[in-house]
Amino acid sequence: MSTVDIVPLVDEGLGNSAYLLDLGDGRAMVVDVSLDLRESSRLARRRGLTVAFAADTHLHADFLSGARQLSATEGTQVLASAAGHREFTHSGLRDSDEVDLGGLRLRALGTPGHTHEHLSFLLLDGDKPVGVFTGGSLLVGSAARTDLVSPEQTEALARAQYASLRRLAELPDDVAVWPTHGAGSFCSAPPGSERTSTIGREKTTNPLLRAADEDAFVTALLGSLGSFPPYFHRLGEINRRGPAVLDQPPALAPLSVAEVRALLAQGAVAVDVRPVADFAAAHIPGAVSIPLRPVFASWLGWLAPHDQPLIIVRRSDQDPAEIAWQATKIGYGNLAGELTGGLDAWTAAEHPTTSTRLVRPDQVDTSVLDIRQTPEFAAGHLPGAQHVELGELADRAQDVPGEPLVVMCGHGERAMGAASLLERAGHRDLAVLTGGPDDWATATGHRLETGT
The missing domain is CATH 3.40.250.10 (Rhodanese-like domain)
Structure with missing residues (x-):
C-alpha cells in the first residue's frame, strides 16, 4: 500500500479532526481546519511547508472554517463543493472532479446526507486509492447526523446518507478512512478512542454499514440523534458567506x-x-x-x-x-x-458576591436534578431524580422543582453551569454534587435506576 504523510489535528473539545497532508514538495493541504489555525500553522512552519490547498468537505455547523482565512492571508486555494454556493473565492468541485496535488490526486465524491452539498475527498497515488476524507459521512463506527438542515428534511437526508455510505463501502478494503467528526462530537459519533479507520474495518464493525436495508439504517441513525448546541443553526450560513477574515489574533480587552x-x-x-x-x-x-x-x-x-x-x-x-x-x-x-x-x-471594590454549596455523594438528602444528556441519564441515575438536559435548562427553569435542590451531572462542571442558570432565573438554596451517579452509588451502597 502506498504511504502518505498525513497528520491528524485533533480538537478534543469539539470531537473533531482536521488533517494536514504533506505533499512532499514543500507544500501541504489541510482538510476541514477551523478558524483556530494555531496548530496547523505551527505544524506547517515546523516542517517548512506552505499550505497550498484547504479542502472543506461540507458547510460546517460546529465551527467556523479556516479556509477563507488561509485564502486571504496565504493565498491558499480553497477546494469545496460547488453546490455549497460559497460567497468567497474557491474552486467549486462536483462529483468526480479531480485536483492535481503534484504527484497525488484528489477526487471529489458526492456524499450527501450530513448536508446536501457534502463531498468526500478520495486521495489517489497514481490510480491507487490511498485514503478518503469522509468529513461528516462515514465515521468510525457510525455516520454523522442528518437533522441539522431542518426537521422536514431529516429523513430524506438520512436516506441520502445511506446511499453515500454504500458508495464509500465500494472502495477497496485497505483504503484509509479519515473522518472529521469523532468521539465527543455533537455531530453523532459514538464514544471510543479510534478516530481513523479503513473501509474494510468499517464494513466489518460499523453497525450502520451492516444495517439490513435502507429502512433499518434510517431507523438506527435517527434513533441515535441527541440534542445539539443552538449555534449549530447559525454557523453553516456564516461558513457559506465566509467567516470574517481576522487581521490579528482574538484577545480579551x-x-x-x-x-x-x-x-x-x-x-x-x-x-x-x-x-x-x-x-x-x-x-x-x-x-x-x-x-x-x-x-x-x-x-x-x-x-x-x-x-x-x-x-x-x-x-x-x-x-x-x-x-x-x-x-x-x-x-x-x-x-x-x-x-x-x-x-x-x-x-x-466591595461589590457583592454569592456562593453555591458543594455536597459530597454521601450528603445528598434532598431532591435531585440531573442535567446530563438523555442517553447518560438513561444509562443510570439516582432513584427519583428529575431530568432536564443542561441545554434546555434556560428555557425550562420554571419547570424545575422547588428548593432545596441538588444539581448533578457526571463530575460537577455541567452541574455548576446548571446551578448558575437557575440562580439567574431566581432559584435559591441550590447545591451541586461533586461527582456523578457512580460516586453516589459507591458512597451509599444503593443501586442506580435506568431508563427515562
Whole structure:
C-alpha cells in the first residue's frame, strides 16, 4: 500500500479532526481546519511547508472554517463543493472532479446526507486509492447526523446518507478512512478512542454499514440523534458567506470594575471560567459558570447568548488566548473583554458576591436534578431524580422543582453551569454534587435506576 504523510489535528473539545497532508514538495493541504489555525500553522512552519490547498468537505455547523482565512492571508486555494454556493473565492468541485496535488490526486465524491452539498475527498497515488476524507459521512463506527438542515428534511437526508455510505463501502478494503467528526462530537459519533479507520474495518464493525436495508439504517441513525448546541443553526450560513477574515489574533480587552458594572447594567452577561470550586466559593451574582476546559467552546455556545456582550471572569493562571480562540472558532465575536484583576478586583471594590454549596455523594438528602444528556441519564441515575438536559435548562427553569435542590451531572462542571442558570432565573438554596451517579452509588451502597 502506498504511504502518505498525513497528520491528524485533533480538537478534543469539539470531537473533531482536521488533517494536514504533506505533499512532499514543500507544500501541504489541510482538510476541514477551523478558524483556530494555531496548530496547523505551527505544524506547517515546523516542517517548512506552505499550505497550498484547504479542502472543506461540507458547510460546517460546529465551527467556523479556516479556509477563507488561509485564502486571504496565504493565498491558499480553497477546494469545496460547488453546490455549497460559497460567497468567497474557491474552486467549486462536483462529483468526480479531480485536483492535481503534484504527484497525488484528489477526487471529489458526492456524499450527501450530513448536508446536501457534502463531498468526500478520495486521495489517489497514481490510480491507487490511498485514503478518503469522509468529513461528516462515514465515521468510525457510525455516520454523522442528518437533522441539522431542518426537521422536514431529516429523513430524506438520512436516506441520502445511506446511499453515500454504500458508495464509500465500494472502495477497496485497505483504503484509509479519515473522518472529521469523532468521539465527543455533537455531530453523532459514538464514544471510543479510534478516530481513523479503513473501509474494510468499517464494513466489518460499523453497525450502520451492516444495517439490513435502507429502512433499518434510517431507523438506527435517527434513533441515535441527541440534542445539539443552538449555534449549530447559525454557523453553516456564516461558513457559506465566509467567516470574517481576522487581521490579528482574538484577545480579551481589559475592563475595569466600573466598566463591568456598567456593561452588566446594560444587559451584558458575565461568564465565569474558573474551576467549579472557585465559582462555588464566590462569584458575581448572575454570572454563568462555564469552566475553561477542552469542551469550553461547545458549552459557551450552548449556555451563553451570542447577541449580548459577554464579560469573562478568569483566574490569573488561565490562558486568555485560549478563551478568546475557543469563543472565536464557534462564531462568538461578542466578548466585550475580561474583568481586570478577576474576582479579587470585584471584591476589593466591595461589590457583592454569592456562593453555591458543594455536597459530597454521601450528603445528598434532598431532591435531585440531573442535567446530563438523555442517553447518560438513561444509562443510570439516582432513584427519583428529575431530568432536564443542561441545554434546555434556560428555557425550562420554571419547570424545575422547588428548593432545596441538588444539581448533578457526571463530575460537577455541567452541574455548576446548571446551578448558575437557575440562580439567574431566581432559584435559591441550590447545591451541586461533586461527582456523578457512580460516586453516589459507591458512597451509599444503593443501586442506580435506568431508563427515562
